[in-house]
Amino acid sequence: MERKIINSITMASVVLTILCGVVLYLCPNLHTSAMEQQVAMTNGVSMGESVLGLIRANTEMTQQSPLEAEEHPVMHHLRMQIPDNVNIQHISFINNYLYNTILIKVPGLGNTYFYDYPMIGSCNHIVDMTYGSANNVGLIEITLDNVYELTYTYDDKYMYIDFVNPRDVYDYIVVVDAGHGGIDVGCSHSGVLEKQLTLSIVQKMKEYFDQDNHRIGVYYTRLDDSDMALAQRVGLANQLEADLFLSVHINSTASGRTSSIHGTEVMYRVSDTTGQSKAFAQNCLQALLDGIGSKSRGVVAGDEIKIVRTAEMPVALVEVGYITNKEELQLMQTEEYQDRAAEALYHAVVQTLTEKEE
Numbered sequence: 631m632e633r634k635i636i637n638s639i640t641m642a643s644v645v646l647t648i649l650c651g652v653v654l655y656l657c658p659n660l661h662t663s664a665m666e667q668q669v670a671m672t673n674g675v676s677m678g679e680s681v682l683g684l685i686r687a688n689t690e691m692t693q694q695s696p697l698e699a700e701e702h703p704v705m706h707h708l709r710m711q712i713p714d715n716v717n718i719q720h721i722s723f724i725n726n727y728l729y730n731t732i733l734i735k736v737p738g739l740g741n742t743y744f745y746d747y748p749m750i751g752s753c754n755h756i757v758d759m760t761y762g763s764a765n766n767v768g769l770i771e772i773t774l775d776n777v778y779e780l781t782y783t784y785d786d787k788y789m790y791i792d793f794v795n796p797r798d799v800y801d802y803i804v805v806v807d808a809g810h811g812g813i814d815v816g817c818s819h820s821g822v823l824e825k826q827l828t829l830s831i832v833q834k835m836k837e838y839f840d841q842d843n844h845r846i847g848v849y850y851t852r853l854d855d856s857d858m859a860l861a862q863r864v865g866l867a868n869q870l871e872a873d874l875f876l877s878v879h880i881n882s883t884a885s886g887r888t889s890s891i892h893g894t895e896v897m898y899r900v901s902d903t904t905g906q907s908k909a910f911a912q913n914c915l916q917a918l919l920d921g922i923g924s925k926s927r928g929v930v931a932g933d934e935i936k937i938v939r940t941a942e943m944p945v946a947l948v949e950v951g952y953i954t955n956k957e958e959l960q961l962m963q964t965e966e967y968q969d970r971a972a973e974a975l976y977h978a979v980v981q982t983l984t985e986k987e988e
């Protein structure tokens with residue numbers, strides 16, 4: 631969604647390119663060589679107007695005094711001057727981690743702001759950086775070479791931005807996947823679509839994780855009705871080197887017709903010889919049986935399923951119940967049942983992570 635907004639900005643936008651090197655605006659002696667390195671590294675990369683000229687001019691003009699440097703001894707990736715009459719609370723950050731991009735929205739920022747007040751700094755994780763302004767809101771889109779969390783500090787004049795490895799922020803990393811989405815509706819029955827049920831359950835799981843204090847970084851493949859390739863879903867988990875990958879689905883008979891077949895089934899990766907995928911699947915199954923009172927259909931080999939087979943961490947693909955079973959279909963549409971399933975899966979994740987530690 632946010633990407634579309636950025637892409638639609640056709641006005642003369644400043645394209646900022648900051649590549650390679652170390653932040654050196656606090657180190658006057660190294661400044662020149664760093665800039666030469668930047669220029670060298672940027673040769674051959676054409677992403678519109680380079681901001682290098684702006685960086686250099688600005689750095690010379692606003693070189694911090696030794697005193698100021700002492701106050702800010704930490705070297706940050708980017709430093710942005712906070713516009714006058716912009717409250718830092720009104721600056722918003724959106725981490726589109728599926729696309730390795732971070733969007734910074736700053737109200738009251740005109741098109742030419744960064745000509746006058748360039749961003750300073752550099753980070754070798756930055757692949758690209760674009761800037762545009764629409765409806766008096768400045769949009770900075772930073773493309774990174776992996777998933778990072780943005781952290782920032784600020785003083786009266788500047789905001790200091792850093793891109794941090796999720797591992798440095800969280801003790802555990804989990805990817806939760808709401809099966810299907812967009813034009814891929816999954817299975818369906820009586821007008822109910824699998825993609826809607828899986829999304830409802832995952833949205834409720836997010837509420838549990840948001841209140842959790844185990845320092846678990848949870849990344850979702852979708853929290854709306856977006857369309858996503860299987861490779862992208864498992865790709866997020868693999869890229870993050872997640873501790874666990876959980877994919878939530880609803881089952882159906884092969885024919886798609888109403889049937890008495892019902893119950894909960896969890897797939898795991900047999901080729902995970904450590905047994906961790908199976909253990910995770912068993913935890914999910916048991917938690918669901920306890921939580922929603924469904925019938926057990928056991929844990930089963932899921933290696934023929936792409937996202938199970940290609941996950942490089944313990945994975946569980948949960949089939950909560952059957953959309954083709956009248957009773958389960960009815961239950962799975964209720965908020966209460968969805969909430970109990972969500973809570974059960976949340977507990978299964980926490981349990982599996984803490985077991986891992988023991």
Ligand SMILES: [Zn+2]
Pocket residue numbers: 809810816817824879880
């Ligand atoms: Zn499915």
